[in-house]
Amino acid sequence: MYQVIARKYRPQTFAELIGQEHVKTTLENAITQQRIAHGYIFAGQRGTGKTTVARILARCLNCELGPTPTPCGKCASCTEIAAGSSMDVIEIDAASNRGINEMRELRENVRFRPARDRYKVFIVDEAHQITSEAFNALLKTLEEPPEWVVFILCTTESHKIPQTIASRCQQFSFRSVDFGQLVSRMEWILGQEGITADTDVLSVLAQAGEGSVRDSLSALDQAIACCGTNLEAAEIRTLLGMFSLDSLNEVAKALVTGDSHRMLEVVAELESNGRSLQHFARELARYFRNLLVMKISAKETSLVAASANEQKKLAETASQFSEEDLTRHLQLTLDLFKDLQTSLQPRLHLEMGLLRMVHAGRLVPIEEAIASLSGSGSPSPSGGGGRIPRPAGDPPIARFSAPVPPQAPPQPTAAPMATGDLRARLHATFVEAKQMHIADAIENSTMIESGSELIITTPKIYTLYFKEAAFEAALKKILGRTMKITIKAGEASAAPVAAAAPKRDDEVTERALSNPEVKRFQELFPDSQVRTVRNLRENER
Ligand SMILES: Nc1ncnc2c1ncn2[C@@H]1O[C@H](COP(=O)(O)OP(=O)(O)OP(=O)(O)O)[C@@H](O)[C@H]1O
Numbered sequence: 236m237y238q239v240i241a242r243k244y245r246p247q248t249f250a251e252l253i254g255q256e257h258v259k260t261t262l263e264n265a266i267t268q269q270r271i272a273h274g275y276i277f278a279g280q281r282g283t284g285k286t287t288v289a290r291i292l293a294r295c296l297n298c299e300l301g302p303t304p305t306p307c308g309k310c311a312s313c314t315e316i317a318a319g320s321s322m323d324v325i326e327i328d329a330a331s332n333r334g335i336n337e338m339r340e341l342r343e344n345v346r347f348r349p350a351r352d353r354y355k356v357f358i359v360d361e362a363h364q365i366t367s368e369a370f371n372a373l374l375k376t377l378e379e380p381p382e383w384v385v386f387i388l389c390t391t392e393s394h395k396i397p398q399t400i401a402s403r404c405q406q407f408s409f410r411s412v413d414f415g416q417l418v419s420r421m422e423w424i425l426g427q428e429g430i431t432a433d434t435d436v437l438s439v440l441a442q443a444g445e446g447s448v449r450d451s452l453s454a455l456d457q458a459i460a461c462c463g464t465n466l467e468a469a470e471i472r473t474l475l476g477m478f479s480l481d482s483l484n485e486v487a488k489a490l491v492t493g494d495s496h497r498m499l500e501v502v503a504e505l506e507s508n509g510r511s512l513q514h515f516a517r518e519l520a521r522y523f524r525n526l527l528v529m530k531i532s533a534k535e536t537s538l539v540a541a542s543a544n545e546q547k548k549l550a551e552t553a554s555q556f557s558e559e560d561l562t563r564h565l566q567l568t569l570d571l572f573k574d575l576q577t578s579l580q581p582r583l584h585l586e587m588g589l590l591r592m593v594h595a596g597r598l599v600p601i602e603e604a605i606a607s608l609s610g611s612g613s614p615s616p617s618g619g620g621g622r623i624p625r626p627a628g629d630p631p632i633a634r635f636s637a638p639v640p641p642q643a644p645p646q647p648t649a650a651p652m653a654t655g656d657l658r659a660r661l662h663a664t665f666v667e668a669k670q671m672h673i674a675d676a677i678e679n680s681t682m683i684e685s686g687s688e689l690i691i692t693t694p695k696i697y698t699l700y701f702k703e704a705a706f707e708a709a710l711k712k713i714l715g716r717t718m719k720i721t722i723k724a725g726e727a728s729a730a731p732v733a734a735a736a737p738k739r740d741d742e743v744t745e746r747a748l749s750n751p752e753v754k755r756f757q758e759l760f761p762d763s764q765v766r767t768v769r770n771l772r773e774n775e776r
Pocket residue numbers: 240241242244245246251252253254255279280281282283284285286287288360389390391409412420448449450452
């Protein structure tokens with residue numbers, strides 16, 4: 236009969252157990268010193284060894300050669316416990332036996348000495364599911380336990396165990412298992428099973444479990460069922476709905492280059508390959524989490540569940556972003572993941588979310604913005620401590636401003652083309668190119684045409700992002716020829732570019748002005764003015 240790998244390879248001794256060192260050591264010492272408590276709580280993430288350790292502890296206590304931290308594994312007690320048939324080790328699934336009657340029965344049972352062994356061990360799985368009456372019954376037992384009784388309450392939700400119970404038990408917390416240890420354990424299991432696998436396979440499976448050994452081993456079962464005795468990472472990723480680092484990296488690359496179009500392609504590729512967009516969003520959030528952790532820890536770390544090689548790649552990518560950028564992207568991917576859970580239009584949501592990230596990447600840290608406003612220092616966008624290199628002409632401030640329609644009426648003109656008209660057409664060109672930041676900046680600039688030279692005067696904050704090249708290219712498109720571009724910093728009180736400029740929404744303005752953050756800012760900078768208020772929500776749609 237086929238036995239699932241998780242059960243077949245359930246550790247029978249402390250030595251076989253991976254991770255949980257603190258639990259192991261404490262219990263081993265307690266057994267050696269014969270200081271056995273009557274109640275234990277094993278709390279922690281699912282599939283990390285709670286039930287396993289409970290059984291090992293039962294063996295340690297009841298082995299013929301015991302109590303010993305190294306049970307023999309051969310005596311009747313040891314073999315029966317492994318098979319789950321020991322009279323004196325009673326496993327109760329609280330999920331199905333949660334009521335008062337079961338607990339009363341248990342109390343009766345507790346009073347009798349063990350049938351054969353030293354201890355009567357009650358392993359209560361899913362202990363948090365016990366009803367409160369049943370807990371009360373259990374409490375009576377724990378208050379005056381017969382010397383031979385040991386309770387082990389296993390739970391993933393220890394906060395649901397009443398304090399009265401918890402305070403009479405020793406608590407152990409089970410942590411998710413270290414990536415490297417899990418990989419070695421699975422490598423060993425594959426060896427036992429005579430299965431070969433390429434280098435990435437173990438990493439994929441270890442990640443699939445999200446720290447739960449059982450889940451990783453179940454994924455391994457699934458992989459064997461699907462691929463046979465030779466496992467391939469690519470196939471297993473598809474099977475488990477996971478994504479390679481390279482495919483996630485595409486998103487990071489598009490962010491670095493501010494390439495909105497590439498983002499849309501990424502989504503199109505996912506769809507045409509029949510990949511789940513929900514899974515992608517989930518993996519993307521995890522990916523940015525990993526990038527952020529790599530950025531912060533700046534060296535190989537057990538906090539990131541990935542092989543050394545993958546960690547190196549992640550670190551390389553992370554170095555192209557600032558910590559703030561990564562934090563923001565993580566937040567956005569988490570929102571995206573949440574949205575996609577319930578979305579009826581996952582593609583639309585994913586596209587919008589990814590585009591939003593491209594825009595968010597263009598936000599400038601507040602310090603830089605302030606520095607450039609006050610004119611102190613040279614707040615170059617790439618000089619701000621490892622910020623991402625922005626594409627040419629890219630923006631200081633991302634705003635989802637309402638696009639001004641390209642066909643908007645130009646300024647009154649004189650033939651052949653007045654500068655006002657040129658300004659409007661430049662504006663329209665950048666709107667069309669979805670470079671809203673430059674378009675916004677144009678709204679706040681004046682332009683004077685003098686011969687073959689175009690002099691653009693703009694508030695200092697924008698000068699950083701007005702790249703001559705971008706204007707030359709745009710002018711070439713509009714006029715069919717290039718002009719010399721001169722960009723000057725200065726107060727430019729520009730006329731509105733187009734009649735269709737965003738309308739003010741009085742209510743929104745009022746709300747924005749009464750925002751505590753805004754008020755605080757105004758207190759800090761008494762000379763500051765609020766120039767425009769934009770309703771981002773409305774414009775995002
Ligand atoms: N620390 C570990 N070392 C080695 N194998 C482990 C470990 N934890 C779990 N496993 C494997 O996972 C399987 C399930 O573990 P176990 O039943 O002990 O998890 P659990 O913590 O009780 O989970 P749950 O909360 O879902 O009941 C075991 O049979 C074993 O194969």
